[in-house]
Amino acid sequence: AQSVTQLGSHVSVSEGALVLLRCNYSSSVPPYLFWYVQYPNQGLQLLLKYTSAATLVKGINGFEAEFKKSETSFHLTKPSAHMSDAAEYFCAVITNTDKLIFGTGTRLQVFP
Amino acid sequence: ETGVTQTPRHLVMGMTNKKSLKCEQHLGHNAMYWYKQSAKKPLELMFVYNFKEQTENNSVPSRFSPECPNSSHLFLHLHTLQPEDSALYLCASSHDPPALGLRSYEQYFGPGTRLTVT
Numbered sequence: 001a002q003s004v005t006q007l008g009s010h011v012s013v014s015e016g017a018l019v020l021l022r023c024n025y026s027s028s029v030p031p032y033l034f035w036y037v038q039y040p041n042q043g044l045q046l047l048l049k050y051t052s053a054a055t056l057v058k059g060i061n062g063f064e065a066e067f068k069k070s071e072t073s074f075h076l077t078k079p080s081a082h083m084s085d086a087a088e089y090f091c092a093v094i095t096n097t098d099k100l101i102f103g104t105g106t107r108l109q110v111f112p
Numbered sequence: 113e114t115g116v117t118q119t120p121r122h123l124v125m126g127m128t129n130k131k132s133l134k135c136e137q138h139l140g141h142n143a144m145y146w147y148k149q150s151a152k153k154p155l156e157l158m159f160v161y162n163f164k165e166q167t168e169n170n171s172v173p174s175r176f177s178p179e180c181p182n183s184s185h186l187f188l189h190l191h192t193l194q195p196e197d198s199a200l201y202l203c204a205s206s207h208d209p210p211a212l213g214l215r216s217y218e219q220y221f222g223p224g225t226r227l228t229v230t
Contacts, residue, residue, distance in 0.1 A: 009152075034218075043116070043202055043221030044155075090155070099168075100219060102155040 002027040002095045004074075006103035014111050019063075019078040021106045023091030026072065033074045034092040034100070035065055044090060050074060061085070086110045115139065116222035118203050124228045125193065133188040133225045135203030143207065144186040145219065146178060149200040161186060193229045200224045 007022040025031050032051050036044040048059025055067040061084075065076045076089060091103040116137045125131050137144065146158040160168035161180040175197075177189040186203055204219040 036221075041223070043118075043204075043223045044219075045221070046218050049218065094217075099157060104152070104154050 002029075002031065002093045002101060004033075004091045004093050004101060004103040006089075006091050006106050008106055009104065010107050010109065012109040012111060013081045015083055016080050019076070019081045019085065019108065021076040021089050021091075021108065023065075023074045023076065023103060024072050025074060025091075025093050027093060029096050032094040033065075033067065034094075035059065035063070035074075035076050036090045036092060036102075037061075038088045038090065038105075040087070047076070047089070081108075081110045083110050083112065116203060116205055116220050118201075118222035118225050120225060121223065122226045122228075124230060125190070126230055127193060127195075129193075130189070130191040132190065133201055133203075133227075135186040135188075135222055137184055137186075137203075137205035137220070137222075139205055139220060141205040141207055141220070142183040143205060144180060144183070145204040145206075146186065146188055147202040147204065149202055149224070155202070159188075190227075193227075195229050198227055198229045200226050 003026045005024045013019055030052055034049045035047040037047050038044045047063050048057045050057050050067045058064045063078045065074050067074050088105045088107045090105050092100050094100055119134045143162045145160050148156045148158055157170050158172045159178045164180045175192050179187040202224045203222040206217045206219045
């Protein structure tokens with residue numbers, strides 16, 4: 001069965017610092033992986049997705065993620081955090097029955 | 113209106129009340145979903161509709177009753193809820209994956225209804 005694990009329920013960074021949010025997946029088939037962001041009082045918005053093309057995926061708002069099969073990881077990064085990046089971030093994988101399975105989320109705080 | 117809209121945004125109801133949540137999508141999708149988001153728990157898929165037909169019921173208690181009159185509208189009827197049902201209820205829509213032969217489809221989410229059961 002497919003699943004994702006997000007390490008760290010909370011991450012705090014200073015404005016301008018590197019953002020690294022971790023996601024590891026488990027899948028018996030080639031995975032399709034996603035990162036979603038949820039701003040306060042809003043629904044989830046797709047940041048980026050991996051669909052077995054390029055292993056480095058660029059998304060919106062300067063975020064990117066790298067698929068590493070050897071590490072079963074799909075970590076989300078941004079070189080320089082902005083105050084507006086404060087939100088909750090969810091990693092997700094599509095199962096072989098077309099269900100979208102989410103991780104427990106990582107809340108990102110950005111300090112001035 | 114664009115995207116996926118949900119009404120009401122906030123709802124407080126007693127355990128004996130009956131209420132309904134509404135979701136509408138303006139994206140031309142034919143698959144719609146209800147999710148429950150509780151604090152410190154992963155999003156839980158509740159129901160899936162493809163072309164107005166329910167294709168998934170994830171062991172949801174019968175006090176939650178979905179209705180999908182057409183591919184643009186989705187309702188969640190609520191009755192005799194419990195305090196533990198308090199959560200953010202999210203609606204989402206997507207293209208129908210099997211029809212497109214894609215497993216990389218995107219789901220578009222509404223802003224959610226914050227439900228409090230007293």
